[in-house]
Amino acid sequence: MSQGIELPTYFPISEHVLPDFEGLRSNSNALNELRETQSEILKAANTYFESLFPEDSSVQWNVEESGNVEIIKSLLESFEKLSRAQQQTKFYNDVFETTRSAVRNRARNEPELSLRNIDMYKKADPDKKSFSQLLEERLSNPPTFKVNSNNPDFIFLKNATFVIDHPLDPLPDEEEDDDLQIGGGKIDLKCPISMNIFESPMLSKKCSHTIDQKSLFGIWKSPNSTEDCPILGCSKTLRRADFVPDRLMALRVKSYKAQQERLENAEDYDRLE
Amino acid sequence: MSSLLKNRLQEERKQWRKDHPFGFYAKPVKAADGSLDLQNWVAGIPGRDNTIWENAVFPITLTFPDDYPSKPPKVKFPAGFYHPNVYPSGTICLSILNEDQDWRPGINLKQICLGIQELLDTPNPDSPAQEPAWRAFGKDRPNYEKKVLEQAKKYTK
Numbered sequence: 424m425s426q427g428i429e430l431p432t433y434f435p436i437s438e439h440v441l442p443d444f445e446g447l448r449s450n451s452n453a454l455n456e457l458r459e460t461q462s463e464i465l466k467a468a469n470t471y472f473e474s475l476f477p478e479d480s481s482v483q484w485n486v487e488e489s490g491n492v493e494i495i496k497s498l499l500e501s502f503e504k505l506s507r508a509q510q511q512t513k514f515y516n517d518v519f520e521t522t523r524s525a526v527r528n529r530a531r532n533e534p535e536l537s538l539r540n541i542d543m544y545k546k547a548d549p550d551k552k553s554f555s556q557l558l559e560e561r562l563s564n565p566p567t568f569k570v571n572s573n574n575p576d577f578i579f580l581k582n583a584t585f586v587i588d589h590p591l592d593p594l595p596d597e598e599e600d601d602d603l604q605i606g607g608g609k610i611d612l613k614c615p616i617s618m619n620i621f622e623s624p625m626l627s628k629k630c631s632h633t634i635d636q637k638s639l640f641g642i643w644k645s646p647n648s649t650e651d652c653p654i655l656g657c658s659k660t661l662r663r664a665d666f667v668p669d670r671l672m673a674l675r676v677k678s679y680k681a682q683q684e685r686l687e688n689a690e691d692y693d694r695l696e
Numbered sequence: 697m698s699s700l701l702k703n704r705l706q707e708e709r710k711q712w713r714k715d716h717p718f719g720f721y722a723k724p725v726k727a728a729d730g731s732l733d734l735q736n737w738v739a740g741i742p743g744r745d746n747t748i749w750e751n752a753v754f755p756i757t758l759t760f761p762d763d764y765p766s767k768p769p770k771v772k773f774p775a776g777f778y779h780p781n782v783y784p785s786g787t788i789c790l791s792i793l794n795e796d797q798d799w800r801p802g803i804n805l806k807q808i809c810l811g812i813q814e815l816l817d818t819p820n821p822d823s824p825a826q827e828p829a830w831r832a833f834g835k836d837r838p839n840y841e842k843k844v845l846e847q848a849k850k851y852t853k
Contacts, residue, residue: 613707613711615801615802615804616704616765616801616802617700617703617704617707618703618704618707618708618711618804619703619707632802634802638801641700641766642766642801651800652800653800653801653802654800654802655792655798655800655802655803655807656798657800
Protein backbone atom coordinates (compact mmCIF):
# COMPACT_ATOMS: atom_id res chain seq x y z
CA MET A 424 0.00 0.00 0.00
CA SER A 425 1.27 3.41 -0.88
CA GLN A 426 1.69 5.87 1.92
CA GLY A 427 -0.99 8.63 1.89
CA ILE A 428 -0.09 12.27 1.62
CA GLU A 429 -0.14 14.02 4.95
CA LEU A 430 -1.83 17.42 4.70
CA PRO A 431 -0.28 20.47 6.43
CA THR A 432 -2.14 21.76 9.54
CA TYR A 433 -2.83 24.97 7.65
CA PHE A 434 -3.46 25.65 3.97
CA PRO A 435 -5.55 28.33 2.27
CA ILE A 436 -9.14 27.94 1.21
CA SER A 437 -9.34 26.38 -2.22
CA GLU A 438 -10.04 28.74 -5.11
CA HIS A 439 -13.02 26.58 -6.02
CA VAL A 440 -14.87 27.36 -2.82
CA LEU A 441 -13.69 30.97 -2.39
CA PRO A 442 -16.72 32.46 -4.16
CA ASP A 443 -18.98 30.52 -1.78
CA PHE A 444 -16.91 31.67 1.16
CA GLU A 445 -17.18 35.29 0.07
CA GLY A 446 -20.92 34.85 -0.24
CA LEU A 447 -21.31 34.00 3.43
CA ARG A 448 -23.20 36.73 5.24
CA SER A 449 -24.02 37.29 8.85
CA ASN A 450 -27.67 37.41 9.71
CA SER A 451 -28.77 41.04 9.77
CA ASN A 452 -32.43 40.05 9.79
CA ALA A 453 -32.09 38.80 13.33
CA LEU A 454 -30.98 42.23 14.50
CA ASN A 455 -33.93 43.90 12.82
CA GLU A 456 -36.34 41.40 14.33
CA LEU A 457 -34.95 42.13 17.78
CA ARG A 458 -35.23 45.88 17.24
CA GLU A 459 -38.79 45.54 16.05
CA THR A 460 -39.75 43.40 19.02
CA GLN A 461 -38.22 45.98 21.30
CA SER A 462 -40.29 48.76 19.79
CA GLU A 463 -43.37 46.53 20.14
CA ILE A 464 -42.63 46.41 23.86
CA LEU A 465 -42.43 50.18 24.01
CA LYS A 466 -45.73 50.43 22.16
CA ALA A 467 -47.30 48.04 24.65
CA ALA A 468 -45.97 50.15 27.52
CA ASN A 469 -47.37 53.31 25.95
CA THR A 470 -50.75 51.74 25.35
CA TYR A 471 -50.73 50.69 28.97
CA PHE A 472 -49.87 54.21 30.18
CA GLU A 473 -52.58 55.67 27.98
CA SER A 474 -55.10 53.26 29.47
CA LEU A 475 -54.09 54.46 32.94
CA PHE A 476 -54.92 58.06 32.13
CA PRO A 477 -57.77 58.09 29.62
CA GLU A 478 -58.16 61.32 27.63
CA ASP A 479 -61.91 61.10 28.16
CA SER A 480 -62.21 62.56 31.62
CA SER A 481 -65.61 60.99 32.20
CA VAL A 482 -63.85 57.65 32.51
CA GLN A 483 -62.58 57.13 36.01
CA TRP A 484 -58.78 56.86 36.02
CA ASN A 485 -57.66 53.45 37.07
CA VAL A 486 -54.25 53.54 38.63
CA GLU A 487 -54.16 51.06 41.44
CA GLU A 488 -51.65 52.06 44.09
CA SER A 489 -48.48 50.41 42.82
CA GLY A 490 -50.61 47.86 40.96
CA ASN A 491 -48.89 48.87 37.76
CA VAL A 492 -45.42 48.02 39.05
CA GLU A 493 -45.48 44.36 38.02
CA ILE A 494 -46.58 44.94 34.45
CA ILE A 495 -43.99 47.62 33.81
CA LYS A 496 -41.33 45.60 35.59
CA SER A 497 -41.82 42.64 33.27
CA LEU A 498 -41.87 44.90 30.21
CA LEU A 499 -38.63 46.45 31.42
CA GLU A 500 -37.06 43.03 31.88
CA SER A 501 -38.03 41.97 28.36
CA PHE A 502 -36.68 45.24 27.07
CA GLU A 503 -33.35 44.62 28.79
CA LYS A 504 -33.16 41.04 27.51
CA LEU A 505 -33.78 42.22 23.98
CA SER A 506 -31.10 44.87 24.36
CA ARG A 507 -28.61 42.24 25.39
CA ALA A 508 -29.69 39.91 22.59
CA GLN A 509 -29.16 42.75 20.11
CA GLN A 510 -25.68 43.39 21.42
CA GLN A 511 -24.87 39.69 21.29
CA THR A 512 -26.13 39.40 17.73
CA LYS A 513 -24.26 42.50 16.69
CA PHE A 514 -21.10 41.19 18.33
CA TYR A 515 -21.46 37.88 16.52
CA ASN A 516 -22.13 39.62 13.20
CA ASP A 517 -19.18 41.96 13.58
CA VAL A 518 -16.76 39.16 14.51
CA PHE A 519 -18.06 37.03 11.65
CA GLU A 520 -17.61 39.79 9.06
CA THR A 521 -14.19 40.92 10.22
CA THR A 522 -12.87 37.35 10.45
CA ARG A 523 -14.23 36.46 7.04
CA SER A 524 -12.63 39.45 5.35
CA ALA A 525 -9.35 38.90 7.24
CA VAL A 526 -9.21 35.30 6.02
CA ARG A 527 -10.20 36.36 2.50
CA ASN A 528 -7.44 38.97 2.39
CA ARG A 529 -4.93 36.49 3.69
CA ALA A 530 -5.88 34.04 0.93
CA ARG A 531 -5.03 36.62 -1.75
CA ASN A 532 -1.32 36.28 -0.98
CA GLU A 533 -1.32 32.51 -0.64
CA PRO A 534 -1.00 30.19 -3.62
CA GLU A 535 -3.43 27.30 -3.97
CA LEU A 536 -2.23 24.17 -2.19
CA SER A 537 -0.51 21.78 -4.62
CA LEU A 538 2.01 18.98 -4.54
CA ARG A 539 4.66 21.54 -5.46
CA ASN A 540 4.12 23.82 -2.47
CA ILE A 541 2.88 21.31 0.12
CA ASP A 542 6.21 21.34 1.91
CA MET A 543 6.15 25.11 2.19
CA TYR A 544 2.79 24.91 3.96
CA LYS A 545 4.01 22.12 6.20
CA LYS A 546 6.92 24.30 7.35
CA ALA A 547 4.77 27.40 7.82
CA ASP A 548 3.76 28.82 11.19
CA PRO A 549 2.09 25.93 13.06
CA ASP A 550 -0.13 28.43 14.91
CA LYS A 551 -1.75 29.74 11.76
CA LYS A 552 -5.45 29.18 12.12
CA SER A 553 -8.29 28.31 9.81
CA PHE A 554 -11.44 30.43 9.50
CA SER A 555 -13.46 28.30 11.88
CA GLN A 556 -10.67 28.24 14.45
CA LEU A 557 -10.26 32.02 14.26
CA LEU A 558 -14.00 32.57 14.53
CA GLU A 559 -14.30 30.29 17.52
CA GLU A 560 -11.38 31.98 19.23
CA ARG A 561 -12.74 35.49 18.72
CA LEU A 562 -16.27 34.53 19.77
CA SER A 563 -15.07 32.80 22.91
CA ASN A 564 -14.19 36.14 24.47
CA PRO A 565 -17.40 38.16 24.39
CA PRO A 566 -17.63 41.49 26.23
CA THR A 567 -20.31 41.89 28.93
CA PHE A 568 -23.61 42.77 27.39
CA LYS A 569 -25.72 45.23 29.31
CA VAL A 570 -28.26 47.90 28.54
CA ASN A 571 -26.83 51.30 27.74
CA SER A 572 -28.03 53.35 30.70
CA ASN A 573 -28.30 56.41 28.46
CA ASN A 574 -30.80 54.74 26.17
CA PRO A 575 -33.80 57.10 26.37
CA ASP A 576 -36.32 54.26 26.03
CA PHE A 577 -34.67 52.40 28.87
CA ILE A 578 -34.62 55.52 31.08
CA PHE A 579 -38.30 56.05 30.33
CA LEU A 580 -39.39 52.50 31.15
CA LYS A 581 -37.16 52.30 34.21
CA ASN A 582 -38.56 55.45 35.79
CA ALA A 583 -42.15 55.41 34.55
CA THR A 584 -43.57 53.70 37.62
CA PHE A 585 -41.76 56.07 39.93
CA VAL A 586 -43.11 59.20 38.27
CA ILE A 587 -46.63 57.79 38.17
CA ASP A 588 -46.50 57.21 41.91
CA HIS A 589 -44.51 60.39 42.69
CA PRO A 590 -45.31 62.94 39.99
CA LEU A 591 -43.61 65.81 41.81
CA ASP A 592 -40.49 64.09 43.13
CA PRO A 593 -37.09 64.08 41.46
CA LEU A 594 -35.92 60.67 40.25
CA PRO A 595 -34.19 58.84 43.12
CA ASP A 596 -30.78 58.46 41.44
CA GLU A 597 -30.73 62.03 40.23
CA GLU A 598 -31.05 63.65 43.62
CA GLU A 599 -27.45 63.20 44.65
CA ASP A 600 -25.60 64.80 41.78
CA ASP A 601 -28.15 67.50 41.07
CA ASP A 602 -26.92 70.34 43.24
CA LEU A 603 -29.40 72.73 41.68
CA GLN A 604 -32.21 71.05 43.59
CA ILE A 605 -32.46 73.08 46.77
CA GLY A 606 -33.87 71.38 49.85
CA GLY A 607 -34.96 68.19 48.10
CA GLY A 608 -37.01 70.35 45.77
CA LYS A 609 -40.06 69.36 43.80
CA ILE A 610 -40.24 68.94 40.06
CA ASP A 611 -41.95 71.90 38.45
CA LEU A 612 -44.65 70.71 36.06
CA LYS A 613 -44.86 74.15 34.50
CA CYS A 614 -43.03 75.35 31.42
CA PRO A 615 -40.49 77.97 32.53
CA ILE A 616 -41.38 80.12 29.51
CA SER A 617 -45.18 80.10 29.41
CA MET A 618 -45.50 79.13 33.09
CA ASN A 619 -48.44 76.93 32.14
CA ILE A 620 -48.61 73.25 33.04
CA PHE A 621 -46.78 71.28 30.34
CA GLU A 622 -48.89 70.20 27.37
CA SER A 623 -46.18 68.70 25.14
CA PRO A 624 -42.97 68.80 27.17
CA MET A 625 -39.78 68.71 25.09
CA LEU A 626 -36.45 67.72 26.58
CA SER A 627 -33.11 69.11 25.44
CA LYS A 628 -30.79 66.19 24.84
CA LYS A 629 -27.78 68.42 25.46
CA CYS A 630 -28.67 69.81 28.88
CA SER A 631 -31.80 67.93 30.03
CA HIS A 632 -33.88 71.10 30.40
CA THR A 633 -37.57 70.81 29.56
CA ILE A 634 -39.82 73.40 27.93
CA ASP A 635 -43.21 73.16 26.29
CA GLN A 636 -43.39 72.61 22.54
CA LYS A 637 -45.31 75.86 22.04
CA SER A 638 -42.59 77.83 23.81
CA LEU A 639 -39.96 75.97 21.83
CA PHE A 640 -41.50 77.05 18.54
CA GLY A 641 -41.83 80.58 19.93
CA ILE A 642 -38.10 80.79 20.60
CA TRP A 643 -36.75 78.70 17.72
CA LYS A 644 -38.62 80.38 14.87
CA SER A 645 -36.96 78.26 12.18
CA PRO A 646 -35.61 74.71 12.27
CA ASN A 647 -32.03 75.83 11.78
CA SER A 648 -31.85 78.78 14.13
CA THR A 649 -29.60 78.44 17.14
CA GLU A 650 -30.49 79.95 20.50
CA ASP A 651 -29.20 79.76 24.05
CA CYS A 652 -31.01 77.35 26.33
CA PRO A 653 -33.77 79.47 27.91
CA ILE A 654 -32.95 78.34 31.44
CA LEU A 655 -31.10 80.67 33.86
CA GLY A 656 -27.39 79.95 33.92
CA CYS A 657 -27.40 77.21 31.25
CA SER A 658 -24.66 77.76 28.69
CA LYS A 659 -25.80 75.33 25.99
CA THR A 660 -26.60 76.57 22.51
CA LEU A 661 -29.44 74.58 21.00
CA ARG A 662 -31.46 73.94 17.86
CA ARG A 663 -34.96 72.54 17.54
CA ALA A 664 -33.44 69.20 16.61
CA ASP A 665 -31.79 68.98 20.03
CA PHE A 666 -35.21 68.47 21.62
CA VAL A 667 -37.11 65.20 21.97
CA PRO A 668 -40.47 64.58 23.66
CA ASP A 669 -39.99 64.38 27.42
CA ARG A 670 -42.06 61.24 28.02
CA LEU A 671 -41.40 61.11 31.75
CA MET A 672 -42.51 64.72 32.21
CA ALA A 673 -45.66 64.02 30.16
CA LEU A 674 -46.37 61.06 32.43
CA ARG A 675 -45.80 63.18 35.54
CA VAL A 676 -48.34 65.72 34.30
CA LYS A 677 -50.94 63.05 33.53
CA SER A 678 -50.45 61.37 36.88
CA TYR A 679 -50.51 64.68 38.75
CA LYS A 680 -53.74 65.74 37.07
CA ALA A 681 -55.29 62.36 37.85
CA GLN A 682 -54.25 62.68 41.48
CA GLN A 683 -55.79 66.15 41.70
CA GLU A 684 -59.00 64.87 40.16
CA ARG A 685 -59.11 62.03 42.62
CA LEU A 686 -58.61 64.47 45.51
CA GLU A 687 -61.45 66.64 44.23
CA ASN A 688 -63.72 63.63 43.86
CA ALA A 689 -62.86 62.53 47.38
CA GLU A 690 -63.75 66.00 48.69
CA ASP A 691 -67.06 65.93 46.85
CA TYR A 692 -67.72 62.57 48.37
CA ASP A 693 -66.87 63.87 51.85
CA ARG A 694 -69.27 66.76 51.36
CA LEU A 695 -72.06 64.42 50.33
CA GLU A 696 -71.66 62.43 53.48
CA MET B 697 -50.80 92.70 24.45
CA SER B 698 -49.69 89.42 22.88
CA SER B 699 -51.18 86.30 24.35
CA LEU B 700 -47.81 84.89 25.43
CA LEU B 701 -46.90 88.14 27.21
CA LYS B 702 -50.27 88.41 28.92
CA ASN B 703 -50.46 84.76 29.88
CA ARG B 704 -46.90 84.69 31.20
CA LEU B 705 -47.37 87.84 33.31
CA GLN B 706 -50.67 86.53 34.71
CA GLU B 707 -48.94 83.28 35.60
CA GLU B 708 -46.01 85.17 37.16
CA ARG B 709 -48.53 86.98 39.33
CA LYS B 710 -50.36 83.79 40.29
CA GLN B 711 -47.10 82.06 41.08
CA TRP B 712 -45.82 84.97 43.16
CA ARG B 713 -49.05 85.16 45.16
CA LYS B 714 -48.87 81.47 45.84
CA ASP B 715 -45.24 81.46 46.85
CA HIS B 716 -42.51 84.09 47.04
CA PRO B 717 -39.29 84.52 49.00
CA PHE B 718 -39.61 85.92 52.50
CA GLY B 719 -39.53 89.71 52.91
CA PHE B 720 -40.06 90.49 49.22
CA TYR B 721 -43.13 91.97 47.59
CA ALA B 722 -44.09 92.37 43.93
CA LYS B 723 -47.30 93.48 42.25
CA PRO B 724 -48.53 95.03 39.03
CA VAL B 725 -49.43 98.72 39.33
CA LYS B 726 -52.99 99.92 38.91
CA ALA B 727 -53.75 101.72 35.68
CA ALA B 728 -55.71 104.99 35.71
CA ASP B 729 -58.98 103.14 35.17
CA GLY B 730 -58.32 100.94 38.19
CA SER B 731 -57.40 97.82 36.18
CA LEU B 732 -54.07 96.08 36.63
CA ASP B 733 -51.24 97.12 34.33
CA LEU B 734 -49.47 93.78 33.97
CA GLN B 735 -46.53 95.30 32.10
CA ASN B 736 -45.57 97.58 34.99
CA TRP B 737 -44.78 96.23 38.40
CA VAL B 738 -43.44 97.54 41.67
CA ALA B 739 -41.45 95.31 43.96
CA GLY B 740 -39.41 95.46 47.14
CA ILE B 741 -36.04 93.86 47.70
CA PRO B 742 -35.03 93.30 51.33
CA GLY B 743 -31.34 93.70 52.16
CA ARG B 744 -29.80 90.50 53.48
CA ASP B 745 -29.37 90.17 57.23
CA ASN B 746 -25.85 90.75 58.57
CA THR B 747 -24.95 93.03 55.68
CA ILE B 748 -24.91 96.83 55.54
CA TRP B 749 -28.13 96.53 53.54
CA GLU B 750 -30.14 94.81 56.31
CA ASN B 751 -33.38 96.03 57.88
CA ALA B 752 -34.48 97.84 54.74
CA VAL B 753 -36.64 97.02 51.75
CA PHE B 754 -35.50 98.74 48.57
CA PRO B 755 -38.19 99.59 46.02
CA ILE B 756 -37.78 98.74 42.37
CA THR B 757 -39.94 99.10 39.29
CA LEU B 758 -40.11 96.48 36.55
CA THR B 759 -41.21 97.34 33.03
CA PHE B 760 -41.97 94.38 30.82
CA PRO B 761 -41.50 95.09 27.10
CA ASP B 762 -44.01 93.91 24.48
CA ASP B 763 -41.64 91.12 23.43
CA TYR B 764 -41.13 89.81 26.97
CA PRO B 765 -40.05 87.08 27.72
CA SER B 766 -37.84 87.17 24.61
CA LYS B 767 -36.49 90.45 25.97
CA PRO B 768 -35.80 91.12 29.67
CA PRO B 769 -37.78 93.57 31.79
CA LYS B 770 -36.20 96.93 32.54
CA VAL B 771 -35.58 97.06 36.28
CA LYS B 772 -34.91 100.29 38.15
CA PHE B 773 -34.25 101.52 41.64
CA PRO B 774 -35.30 105.13 42.36
CA ALA B 775 -33.14 107.64 40.43
CA GLY B 776 -29.94 108.48 42.27
CA PHE B 777 -29.82 105.12 44.09
CA TYR B 778 -26.42 104.58 45.68
CA HIS B 779 -24.84 101.36 44.38
CA PRO B 780 -21.82 100.76 42.10
CA ASN B 781 -23.91 98.90 39.53
CA VAL B 782 -26.89 101.22 39.38
CA TYR B 783 -26.94 103.99 36.77
CA PRO B 784 -27.82 107.56 37.86
CA SER B 785 -31.26 106.95 36.30
CA GLY B 786 -31.75 104.02 38.68
CA THR B 787 -31.42 101.35 35.97
CA ILE B 788 -29.78 98.21 37.32
CA CYS B 789 -26.77 96.81 35.53
CA LEU B 790 -26.95 93.05 36.04
CA SER B 791 -25.98 90.41 33.51
CA ILE B 792 -29.18 88.36 33.88
CA LEU B 793 -31.17 91.51 33.01
CA ASN B 794 -29.13 92.21 29.91
CA GLU B 795 -30.49 90.77 26.68
CA ASP B 796 -26.97 90.60 25.20
CA GLN B 797 -25.59 88.79 28.22
CA ASP B 798 -27.33 86.30 30.48
CA TRP B 799 -31.03 87.08 30.01
CA ARG B 800 -33.03 83.94 29.18
CA PRO B 801 -36.78 83.70 28.57
CA GLY B 802 -36.99 81.09 31.32
CA ILE B 803 -35.86 83.51 34.06
CA ASN B 804 -38.79 84.27 36.34
CA LEU B 805 -39.67 87.10 38.68
CA LYS B 806 -38.43 85.25 41.73
CA GLN B 807 -35.02 84.65 40.14
CA ILE B 808 -34.79 88.32 39.13
CA CYS B 809 -35.63 89.52 42.64
CA LEU B 810 -33.19 87.12 44.27
CA GLY B 811 -30.52 88.16 41.75
CA ILE B 812 -30.98 91.81 42.67
CA GLN B 813 -30.87 91.03 46.38
CA GLU B 814 -27.60 89.22 45.78
CA LEU B 815 -26.23 92.19 43.84
CA LEU B 816 -26.89 94.62 46.71
CA ASP B 817 -24.12 93.28 48.92
CA THR B 818 -21.91 91.85 46.20
CA PRO B 819 -21.41 94.67 43.72
CA ASN B 820 -19.47 93.92 40.57
CA PRO B 821 -16.50 96.34 40.48
CA ASP B 822 -15.91 95.45 36.82
CA SER B 823 -19.10 97.03 35.56
CA PRO B 824 -19.36 100.48 37.08
CA ALA B 825 -22.65 102.26 36.43
CA GLN B 826 -22.13 105.38 38.54
CA GLU B 827 -19.11 107.30 39.69
CA PRO B 828 -19.69 108.02 43.41
CA ALA B 829 -20.59 104.56 44.73
CA TRP B 830 -18.14 102.78 42.44
CA ARG B 831 -15.23 105.03 43.45
CA ALA B 832 -16.06 104.85 47.15
CA PHE B 833 -16.51 101.07 47.03
CA GLY B 834 -13.04 100.68 45.52
CA LYS B 835 -11.11 103.42 47.30
CA ASP B 836 -12.90 104.55 50.44
CA ARG B 837 -14.82 101.64 51.93
CA PRO B 838 -15.75 103.37 55.27
CA ASN B 839 -17.35 106.24 53.34
CA TYR B 840 -19.12 103.75 51.06
CA GLU B 841 -20.59 101.87 54.00
CA LYS B 842 -21.67 105.10 55.67
CA LYS B 843 -23.55 106.15 52.53
CA VAL B 844 -25.20 102.74 52.18
CA LEU B 845 -26.33 102.78 55.83
CA GLU B 846 -27.74 106.30 55.39
CA GLN B 847 -29.63 105.19 52.31
CA ALA B 848 -30.93 102.07 54.09
CA LYS B 849 -32.46 104.30 56.79
CA LYS B 850 -34.66 105.91 54.14
CA TYR B 851 -36.09 102.49 53.28
CA THR B 852 -36.33 100.98 56.75
CA LYS B 853 -38.94 98.25 56.85
